[in-house]
Amino acid sequence: MSLRILAATTGRILRQLRHDRRTVAMLLVVPALLLTLLYYMFGDQPAPPGQPGVFDRIALVMLGVFPFVIMFLVTSIAMLRERTSGTLERLLTTPLGKLDLLFGYGLAFGLAAAVQAGVAAGVAYWLFDLSTAGNAGLVVLIAVVNAVLGVALGLFCSAFAQTEFQAVQFMPVVVIPQILLCGLFVARDQMAGWLQAISDALPLSYAVEALQQVGAYAEPTGTMWRDVAIVAAAVVVALVLAAATLRRRTG
Amino acid sequence: METAIEVRDLVVSRGKRQVLHGISCTVPRGSVTGLLGPSGSGKTTLLRAIVGVQVVAGGTVTVLGEPAGARGLRRRVGYLTQAPSVYPDLTVRENTRYFGRLYGLGRAEADRAIADVGLAGAADQLVGTLSGGQRSRASLACALVGRPEVVILDEPTVGQDPVLRAELWERFHAMAAEGTTLLVSSHVMDEAARCDRLLLIREGRLIADDTVSAVRGAAGTDDLEEAFLRLIRANESADPTEDGRTPAGSAEDRRTPAGSVDSAEDGLTPAAEGRTGR
Numbered sequence: 057m058s059l060r061i062l063a064a065t066t067g068r069i070l071r072q073l074r075h076d077r078r079t080v081a082m083l084l085v086v087p088a089l090l091l092t093l094l095y096y097m098f099g100d101q102p103a104p105p106g107q108p109g110v111f112d113r114i115a116l117v118m119l120g121v122f123p124f125v126i127m128f129l130v131t132s133i134a135m136l137r138e139r140t141s142g143t144l145e146r147l148l149t150t151p152l153g154k155l156d157l158l159f160g161y162g163l164a165f166g167l168a169a170a171v172q173a174g175v176a177a178g179v180a181y182w183l184f185d186l187s188t189a190g191n192a193g194l195v196v197l198i199a200v201v202n203a204v205l206g207v208a209l210g211l212f213c214s215a216f217a218q219t220e221f222q223a224v225q226f227m228p229v230v231v232i233p234q235i236l237l238c239g240l241f242v243a244r245d246q247m248a249g250w251l252q253a254i255s256d257a258l259p260l261s262y263a264v265e266a267l268q269q270v271g272a273y274a275e276p277t278g279t280m281w282r283d284v285a286i287v288a289a290a291v292v293v294a295l296v297l298a299a300a301t302l303r304r305r306t307g
Numbered sequence: 308m309e310t311a312i313e314v315r316d317l318v319v320s321r322g323k324r325q326v327l328h329g330i331s332c333t334v335p336r337g338s339v340t341g342l343l344g345p346s347g348s349g350k351t352t353l354l355r356a357i358v359g360v361q362v363v364a365g366g367t368v369t370v371l372g373e374p375a376g377a378r379g380l381r382r383r384v385g386y387l388t389q390a391p392s393v394y395p396d397l398t399v400r401e402n403t404r405y406f407g408r409l410y411g412l413g414r415a416e417a418d419r420a421i422a423d424v425g426l427a428g429a430a431d432q433l434v435g436t437l438s439g440g441q442r443s444r445a446s447l448a449c450a451l452v453g454r455p456e457v458v459i460l461d462e463p464t465v466g467q468d469p470v471l472r473a474e475l476w477e478r479f480h481a482m483a484a485e486g487t488t489l490l491v492s493s494h495v496m497d498e499a500a501r502c503d504r505l506l507l508i509r510e511g512r513l514i515a516d517d518t519v520s521a522v523r524g525a526a527g528t529d530d531l532e533e534a535f536l537r538l539i540r541a542n543e544s545a546d547p548t549e550d551g552r553t554p555a556g557s558a559e560d561r562r563t564p565a566g567s568v569d570s571a572e573d574g575l576t577p578a579a580e581g582r583t584g585r
Binding site for chain 1: 321322358359360361362376381382384386388390391392393394395396397401405406408409410411433449450453
């Protein structure tokens with residue numbers, strides 16, 4: 057790895073994003089619009105005594121889920137383009153290392169996700185009075201780690217798609233089971249044992265638990281940091297797997 | 308002359324099909340070598356093997372004394388793929404600067420590479436909005452920006468305006484004069500005459516590896532298209548089994564007068580007449 061090449065690659069990916077104004081607008085606006093939808097769906101629903109309001113509970117989790125889903129999609133298409141357009145093959149004939157490319161994507165889309173999560177959190181906290189016991193900054197931090205998880209899984213999954221049609225099909229395969237089992241729809245401790253076991257193996261479950269910890273406690277808890285560390289470890293595993301799919305020599 | 312690229316008994320298979328059947332050739336340093344052959348003859352596969360991105364089934368490829376694809380060669384070998392591999396959503400300048408930065412080079416080098424391929428006027432245009440010819444020149448600028456010692460160009464002049472094509476060839480020769488080794492593929496025979504040396508390839512076999520004048524001499528004609536045709540015939544008659552393994556020998560081996568080959572091989576004569584009649 058080389059810092060110069062990593063910086064050049066990150067800059068190149070951000071430049072590509074900047075030329076695509078519509079994508080930038082959608083990255084920033086869509087999560088806020090979805091939060092608006094959630095607010096009008098759940099904003100006036102009564103909460104059971106002693107528990108957070110329904111909107112607070114769902115919006116907090118969604119602040120982490122949106123960047124994960126969106127960055128997974130954006131990255132798997134971007135990386136598929138690198139693979140199919142010949143730019144990947146060419147890059148691998150230059151001094152660029154595989155990790156320069158993968159970390160470049162992680163950094164570039166992680167930065168984009170930070171802006172996205174900042175806007176979404178701003179809308180949730182200021183416009184819709186989202187209340188969490190813990191700090192909003194931690195919510196943004198977890199959202200960004202989640203986004204990078206989406207990037208890493210997208211980089212890996214792009215290896216198994218030959219076309220963009222196939223690439224988008226990995227969304228229901230990789231993302232939706234994680235959303236279903238993350239504890240948002242059914243609390244994890246109320247799931248059947250085997251479902252809980254699957255949930256335990258999915259990184260998004262830990263991200264959601266970390267967000268719920270921020271919602272419930274004023275100070276960052278040990279559980280929250282452990283969960284963030286687990287998600288970060290999942291990112292590293294996904295990146296290593298993605299690196300294994302980058303071949304300098306092909307048939 | 309010093310050797311830049313040495314290929315020995317190279318065999319490449321794609322799927323179950325063997326596409327290169329034991330190719331051996333050398334490319335001298337500081338020259339422009341043309342790799343000519345019809346579409347599907349294995350040109351791109353041979354170039355990919357030399358760059359080191361092709362899985363090979365047998366034989367060796369040595370570039371600048373190192374095995375093809377070695378880490379140390381990544382700054383010394385430049386590769387232009389046949390389809391332009393640049394980012395359509397970046398400008399020409401942004402593309403070239405990015406590839407330049409991979410080699411630790413700055414803006415001035417990127418701008419020079421853009422000017423060298425005649426794209427200075429379109430430097431700030433998005434590559435996606437360029438014509439096909441301009442796009443492939445943008446890709447060429449990215450291959451040349453690192454000032455590689457060995458430059459592998461897969462059909463760099465397809466779709467270029469004749470004036471630009473002539474300028475690109477002048478540029479290639481200027482680079483060779485400075486010591487750069489260029490291996491340039493083309494399926495257009497009129498480009499063969501612009502090279503110092505020629506590799507003629509057909510159906511995964513090399514049928515000539517010599518200077519342009521030696522190829523002309525061996526075939527007994529100045530028309531390189533006709534020379535190519537005669538060499539194919541000579542090669543086939545020298546080895547009548549369709550699947551023969553005879554690699555391209557030296558030019559002396561093939562110095563059979565091509566005309567006699569035609570008359571000896573009755574079945575081929577009508578095709579030859581059809582060709583010369585054009």
